Amino acid sequence: MASVVDICNGALNQLGASTILTLTEDSKNARLCNARYTQVRDSLFRSHPWNCLIKRVELARDTETPSWGFSYQFTLPADCLRVLTILNYDYDYKIEGRKIVANHDTVKIQYVARIADPNQYDELLRETISAALAADIAYAVTSSNPVASNMYNLFQDKLKEARFVDATEGQNTNPDNGQSDVVGASSFINARY
DSSP states (O other): OOOHHHHHHHHHHHTTOOOOSOTTSSSHHHHHHHHHHHHHHHHHHHTSOOGGGEEEEEEOBOSSOOSSSOSEEEEOOTTEEEEEEESOTTSOEEEETTEEEESSSOEEEEEEEOOOOGGGSOHHHHHHHHHHHHHHHHHHHHOOHHHHHHHHHHHHHHHHHHHHHHHTSOOOOOGGGTOOSSOOHHHHHHHTO
């Protein structure tokens, strides 16, 4: 079972630093991990549509309406870090803060969710979070610019690998499922007429 402490210890191991037992222990490394883990994780989550973090929901319409320009508004889920798709993509909408404003009274979205349980993450994503955290806290832990630079390069390599594997895992070719990853040749040819 993976834990946040395991991910943090992965970062600390890469730096050759002392590991921790909890995020709340009284040590410099624990304080750094506790202060930076959530921000580093959420930034990484927002950077790519990770398969293990995607959710689909139909939003409930708010009772309040926008002052002008659109007829309805919808509040994004609390765990929404990035909207990927709005199913009814044939109409205008806009994301403003934590709201979607639109002229249709129903909105279905696909989004990247903030999932706190590391056991829900792909193994490569966990490794990438460790590398991102190591890069983020490298100078604070080691006071070494070369180590910080090396950790950033390691993070970039792990990020590239994790994104590639994630992006090539499963393809949706049925547009009725809400989002097509592939445009069929016949659809393309027929669209020209």
